[in-house]
Amino acid sequence: MTVAQPTANVHHSEPSRLRKFWSGVSVVFTSKIATVGLIIVLFWFIIGLVSFFWTPYPPNSSLFAQNLYPNSVNWLGTDHLGRDIASRLMAGTQVILLKTRVPGDSGWIIPGGVALWGVFGALVVGAFLGLNAAYRGGWWDQGIMQVLDAMVAFPAIVLYLVIITALEQGDFVVIFAITVTGAPGVARLVRSLALDIKTRDYIRAAETRGEKASYIMFREILPNARGPILVDAMLRVGYAIFMIGTLGFLGIGLPPPDPDWGNMVNEARRFIFLNAWAPFPPSIAIASLVIGLNLFADGMREELTRYQK
Amino acid sequence: MLVRDCMTRHPILISPKTPAAEAQRIMAENRIRHLPVAGSGKRLLGLITRQRLAMKPDDLASLNVWEITRRLSNLIAEKIMLPAARVRTIEPEKTVERAASLMTDYRIGCLPVMEENVVVGIITETDLLRAFQVMLGIQGEGVRVTVNMPDKRGEFAKLMRVIVDRNWGVVGVGTFPNARRDGYYFAVVKISNVTLDEVRDAIGGIESQEITDIRTIV
Amino acid sequence: MEALLDQTTMTSSAGPGPVLKVENVAVAYKVRGGEILAVQNVSFEINRGESHGIVGESGCGKSTVAWAIVNFLGANGYVKHGSIKFLGQELVGKSGEELRRLRGDQIAMVYQDPMQALNPSMRLGDQMKEVLTVHRGMSDADATKRCIEMLERVHMPDAANVMKRYPHQISGGQQQRVVIAMALLNNPAMLIMDEPTTALDVTVEAAVLDLIGELRREFDTAIMYITHNLGVVARVCTQVGVMYAGEMVERGQVAQIFKAPQHPYTQGLMRCVPKLGADKASSLLYPIIGRVPPPDSRPLGCVFGPRCDYAQDRCGEEHPRLRMLPSGVQVRCHFAEEIDPAQWTPPPELELPPEPVGTGNGNGNGAGEEPILVVEGLKKYYTAASNSLKGMFGMGEKRYVKVVEDVSFTVKKGKTLGVVGESGCGKSTLIKTIIGLEESTGGEMRFLGFDITGDLSSRNKRLIQELQMVFQNPDSTMNPAYSVGQQIARPMIRFGTVPKRQVRDEVIRLLQAMRLGEAYYDRLPRQLSGGEKQRVGIARALASRPDLVLCDEPVSALDVSVQAAILNLLLDVQHEFETTMIFIAHDLSVVRFFSDDVAVMYLGQVMEIGPADAIYAPPYHPYTEALLSAVPIPDPAAKQKVIRLEGSVPSAMNPPSGCRFHTRCPRRHLLPDDGAICAQEIPPWQEGEDGHRIFCHIPLETLRTLDPVITQ
Numbered sequence A: 001m002t003v004a005q006p007t008a009n010v011h012h013s014e015p016s017r018l019r020k021f022w023s024g025v026s027v028v029f030t031s032k033i034a035t036v037g038l039i040i041v042l043f044w045f046i047i048g049l050v051s052f053f054w055t056p057y058p059p060n061s062s063l064f065a066q067n068l069y070p071n072s073v074n075w076l077g078t079d080h081l082g083r084d085i086a087s088r089l090m091a092g093t094q095v096i097l098l099k100t101r102v103p104g105d106s107g108w109i110i111p112g113g114v115a116l117w118g119v120f121g122a123l124v125v126g127a128f129l130g131l132n133a134a135y136r137g138g139w140w141d142q143g144i145m146q147v148l149d150a151m152v153a154f155p156a157i158v159l160y161l162v163i164i165t166a167l168e169q170g171d172f173v174v175i176f177a178i179t180v181t182g183a184p185g186v187a188r189l190v191r192s193l194a195l196d197i198k199t200r201d202y203i204r205a206a207e208t209r210g211e212k213a214s215y216i217m218f219r220e221i222l223p224n225a226r227g228p229i230l231v232d233a234m235l236r237v238g239y240a241i242f243m244i245g246t247l248g249f250l251g252i253g254l255p256p257p258d259p260d261w262g263n264m265v266n267e268a269r270r271f272i273f274l275n276a277w278a279p280f281p282p283s284i285a286i287a288s289l290v291i292g293l294n295l296f297a298d299g300m301r302e303e304l305t306r307y308q309k
Numbered sequence B: 001m002l003v004r005d006c007m008t009r010h011p012i013l014i015s016p017k018t019p020a021a022e023a024q025r026i027m028a029e030n031r032i033r034h035l036p037v038a039g040s041g042k043r044l045l046g047l048i049t050r051q052r053l054a055m056k057p058d059d060l061a062s063l064n065v066w067e068i069t070r071r072l073s074n075l076i077a078e079k080i081m082l083p084a085a086r087v088r089t090i091e092p093e094k095t096v097e098r099a100a101s102l103m104t105d106y107r108i109g110c111l112p113v114m115e116e117n118v119v120v121g122i123i124t125e126t127d128l129l130r131a132f133q134v135m136l137g138i139q140g141e142g143v144r145v146t147v148n149m150p151d152k153r154g155e156f157a158k159l160m161r162v163i164v165d166r167n168w169g170v171v172g173v174g175t176f177p178n179a180r181r182d183g184y185y186f187a188v189v190k191i192s193n194v195t196l197d198e199v200r201d202a203i204g205g206i207e208s209q210e211i212t213d214i215r216t217i218v
Numbered sequence C: 001m002e003a004l005l006d007q008t009t010m011t012s013s014a015g016p017g018p019v020l021k022v023e024n025v026a027v028a029y030k031v032r033g034g035e036i037l038a039v040q041n042v043s044f045e046i047n048r049g050e051s052h053g054i055v056g057e058s059g060c061g062k063s064t065v066a067w068a069i070v071n072f073l074g075a076n077g078y079v080k081h082g083s084i085k086f087l088g089q090e091l092v093g094k095s096g097e098e099l100r101r102l103r104g105d106q107i108a109m110v111y112q113d114p115m116q117a118l119n120p121s122m123r124l125g126d127q128m129k130e131v132l133t134v135h136r137g138m139s140d141a142d143a144t145k146r147c148i149e150m151l152e153r154v155h156m157p158d159a160a161n162v163m164k165r166y167p168h169q170i171s172g173g174q175q176q177r178v179v180i181a182m183a184l185l186n187n188p189a190m191l192i193m194d195e196p197t198t199a200l201d202v203t204v205e206a207a208v209l210d211l212i213g214e215l216r217r218e219f220d221t222a223i224m225y226i227t228h229n230l231g232v233v234a235r236v237c238t239q240v241g242v243m244y245a246g247e248m249v250e251r252g253q254v255a256q257i258f259k260a261p262q263h264p265y266t267q268g269l270m271r272c273v274p275k276l277g278a279d280k281a282s283s284l285l286y287p288i289i290g291r292v293p294p295p296d297s298r299p300l301g302c303v304f305g306p307r308c309d310y311a312q313d314r315c316g317e318e319h320p321r322l323r324m325l326p327s328g329v330q331v332r333c334h335f336a337e338e339i340d341p342a343q344w345t346p347p348p349e350l351e352l353p354p355e356p357v358g359t360g361n362g363n364g365n366g367a368g369e370e371p372i373l374v375v376e377g378l379k380k381y382y383t384a385a386s387n388s389l390k391g392m393f394g395m396g397e398k399r400y401v402k403v404v405e406d407v408s409f410t411v412k413k414g415k416t417l418g419v420v421g422e423s424g425c426g427k428s429t430l431i432k433t434i435i436g437l438e439e440s441t442g443g444e445m446r447f448l449g450f451d452i453t454g455d456l457s458s459r460n461k462r463l464i465q466e467l468q469m470v471f472q473n474p475d476s477t478m479n480p481a482y483s484v485g486q487q488i489a490r491p492m493i494r495f496g497t498v499p500k501r502q503v504r505d506e507v508i509r510l511l512q513a514m515r516l517g518e519a520y521y522d523r524l525p526r527q528l529s530g531g532e533k534q535r536v537g538i539a540r541a542l543a544s545r546p547d548l549v550l551c552d553e554p555v556s557a558l559d560v561s562v563q564a565a566i567l568n569l570l571l572d573v574q575h576e577f578e579t580t581m582i583f584i585a586h587d588l589s590v591v592r593f594f595s596d597d598v599a600v601m602y603l604g605q606v607m608e609i610g611p612a613d614a615i616y617a618p619p620y621h622p623y624t625e626a627l628l629s630a631v632p633i634p635d636p637a638a639k640q641k642v643i644r645l646e647g648s649v650p651s652a653m654n655p656p657s658g659c660r661f662h663t664r665c666p667r668r669h670l671l672p673d674d675g676a677i678c679a680q681e682i683p684p685w686q687e688g689e690d691g692h693r694i695f696c697h698i699p700l701e702t703l704r705t706l707d708p709v710i711t712q
């Protein structure tokens, strides 16, 4: 007789942190769609970062003739005030993805764009409501779902108008608007995920340890819903950008004079008979970023949604 | 014994689109001579036999090798089978002797067994021969005795009484008329767990009956 | 005339060759970066009227073989080489259409989950009739008649009525019967069954197994029966093939293989299963060390080599062929002739419980030991969702589902109480109520003298800490988001059982007690096998040093060899930590193996309770007797009484009056008037020796005269 193998017959050497991180990131590249999406998104991020330090011309100064078509000096032409569209387009990325302006005249900014903060807000509020509805059930569920239904039934644009008239135009208001409109969707998603996860035995185990409801919701359930929530969040950033665009288009978006894509489209619209070209660059920018995020989210979905195993 | 007791269930079936060559191969590999052709739901469409696969010699004479191959490769079961309307069939609840007489009357080697229009089995000469062996008890060990007795009421009972009285077990029975002597018939009985002499003593003593053959080896 | 024709047997298997002949088949799945050879070198054949078992542990490729036959390997699987002949015709390499036709009417498949074969939104009758009307062009009336006949063939009560129902309106066992009936409508030449009874209760399983045996004989169908349960094989199969790591390692007649298994793997499997018939002390379990290698890292020589106690140099170099022994058994081992299982001794590194099993029962006979948990008259009702209009407005009478009704028992310190019963009998609710996941509706429960009738929110931390639980499903017992170490550490931190700085050491100590070792500390659940997850689950339950551990079917989702290891581990743990346990299982052999006392539950009530040995011998409660006679025993030679319960468990919403078992009781006729009293009066508790109690009207003396269910 010879010695048989011990139980732990497979030798696992623990990979370094860097390796682990890389193996996480490399997931993206296994999907072609996700890679294309990521490249588009990164492109705009870099454009935005560059614009902090360099734009072809100052974005807010009227240095040129008005309503120029693209030419060798102004690559994308100029707008109705004679500002360089290419520069404005670059700078417009900032407020969407990279900075949020604190209200008042302090001139302070918070890192992270309005779209990102808005979606983050929607995630926080939505996850909180969804988890409570799902985990506590009963009246909590009924109540929360009623409120959410009411929110959804209310037309989004009217909601904006109400919020904006109540408060003053500004970055925080837009963030607030995105949060409010996004939260019900997030809550529903989180609720349905949590309803499933809550039936797992490890939740029973936590309960038999007498863990608090908040611990179970945020430490036991939430981490396992991470994948689908992240995918959803990426899609939501896309919607948010559209929304900022729509708001800008209606003239109730981010405050001037700093450029943002939505406002650019809106202003160009008014002069469309003088300059048919001007609406295109910001529109295409919005569309491409949204498409990029969508592609990225789609590609990641399969990898990230395997929350069950 | 009924047809369902001795038929082969779940026979090999082929579809109408099976090439003839394939049918031939299936027959050869499984050493069978008849292939029912069935459509969806095992409904009988026809029957292929060895003869059906053979080409008529005068056909062959007029063709060269290539043509023969082509002809063969295009030939499918549907084209060469005997269509269902002309296939004699039988139902599982009929008796074996009925099946046998159908087969001898029409000089055919097999009968697909049908429940409504669905093939549930096949009964062939081989199955009948096997049934015959079984009825005469080929599987059990024992003494096989042939008794000549008059064709009268109570004669067989006499023989049986002798067997029953001694509590013997019978593994096979058969009777057939005595061709040489009118009014008499033979009964063949195979009895287990007895010796030749015991049987001879017991049955030999029966009045008006005589042992015409007795043996242990079949 | 009885003696006449006494030996006239007819060999039905005679016919043109086997129904299925599988030769040297290899099946591969294409995956990212290569392919997985899931199955290789598999050969076997099945004749008409034979039932061929395929056994082996999970992942050994049993289902893959079945899928290869019916070409359901999915987009990425294909038969790499070999031949599969069905009724004399080659299946491998045929076009999809040809295959579909060849199989369509001739091969039927029954899966573990009947709902996989039933359309949930179609009446059962319509689904069944479709088979006949579409393929055979039968008229609707004829088809209906045939379907009802077939349902009656599979012993479906009230067949005509069942035709009008939807799948969800009948029980799991009945669904499986419908699927079998549907499969038989076409009178297929072959029936492939992949774990058809694994999801069913023993009593239902027994009836379905009886049915399969009957049908095989009546329809002369060739049956391929896939299962991991050796007991089931012994009951329904005529031949069996044992699969290991994608290969057939042994094949032959069931009787022969069970009597004298030739391959070391088969021998190992047999040593893993608790045997119901044998007395407790001799039923030590010997798990097979190690685990089934995944397809991409199978050893070169004999696939079983790394786990084999007899492996020699030759085994690592030369791949053994499947060869025929003089006994007619085929085996894939170089040394099959030289191996004598009777001479086998457990290798030193095998994890065995500290003392022979059964001594748990022997060390002191319970007298003078303090009860740790006292349950008296416990009730747990759920309010039923009423679907009447009145009910919706809360005006109707409240209706209750009486899941646990008047249950009383005590658990003594350091002992194990086993709870058995069919699914839905309230076992899980019982322990959920004890542990506080549910609030009790009535009765008393005292744990260490404290009242625990309320749910967790009403208990203090110390009390919560003393009651912990081990769960059934290894895949959901651990939170996938945290590492093993974090999850075991959490209870220690929460209850402060260990100073913060020592937590890691303590976790590692526990891991070692679970035979896992320090390397597992940082692993994530998805890197663990089912057995390992279950070990971590046990470690987590023990981390707070509880006095009472409740185990809800902790081994029923595991393979036999893993199951044996976990059971041994639990015994070991109990010995080392002096934990008291309540152990729920539906498998009566496992409960017997594991418990000191056993409670048998039916429809929310305890029917019989007492020391394990007393439960498994007469006098039996009629329900216990029926359960015992349903258990498949892995020994074709064992004789077992045939008692089958009719119908299914009644609804707990309006349970039968008097004795809840009276609607199905096979022993009522022992009482006057065919047991009229059973339907009217609640039976008395009859006291036997050693705290053995039976809840039945039949006097103990009468019950005592009944024969034992199992005789060797």
Ligand SMILES: Nc1ncnc2c1ncn2[C@@H]1O[C@H](COP(=O)(O)OP(=O)(O)OP(=O)(O)O)[C@@H](O)[C@H]1O
Binding pocket: C029, C030, C031, C036, C038, C056, C057, C058, C059, C060, C061, C062, C063, C064, C065, C073, C074, C076, C077, C228, C294, C295
């Ligand atoms: N679609 C697939 N792609 C890749 N590998 C697969 C696929 N299906 C099965 N396998 C692998 O093939 C091997 C055999 O699997 P199979 O399902 O046949 O095992 P089994 O014996 O039926 O197990 P169980 O008892 O759990 O049902 C396993 O290693 C499995 O992981």
Ligand code: SF4
Binding pocket: C263, C264, C265, C302, C303, C304, C305, C306, C308, C309, C310, C311, C312, C315, C320, C332, C333, C334, C335, C336
């Ligand atoms: S061939 Fe060797 S390793 Fe394989 S089962 Fe036989 S003795 Fe064990």
Ligand code: SF4
Binding pocket: C622, C623, C659, C660, C661, C662, C663, C665, C666, C667, C668, C671, C675, C678, C683, C695, C696, C697, C698
């Ligand atoms: S009380 Fe009556 S119905 Fe109940 S188990 Fe005893 S005999 Fe059967």
Ligand SMILES: [Mg+2]
Binding pocket: C062, C063, C064, C194
């Ligand atoms: Mg399987």
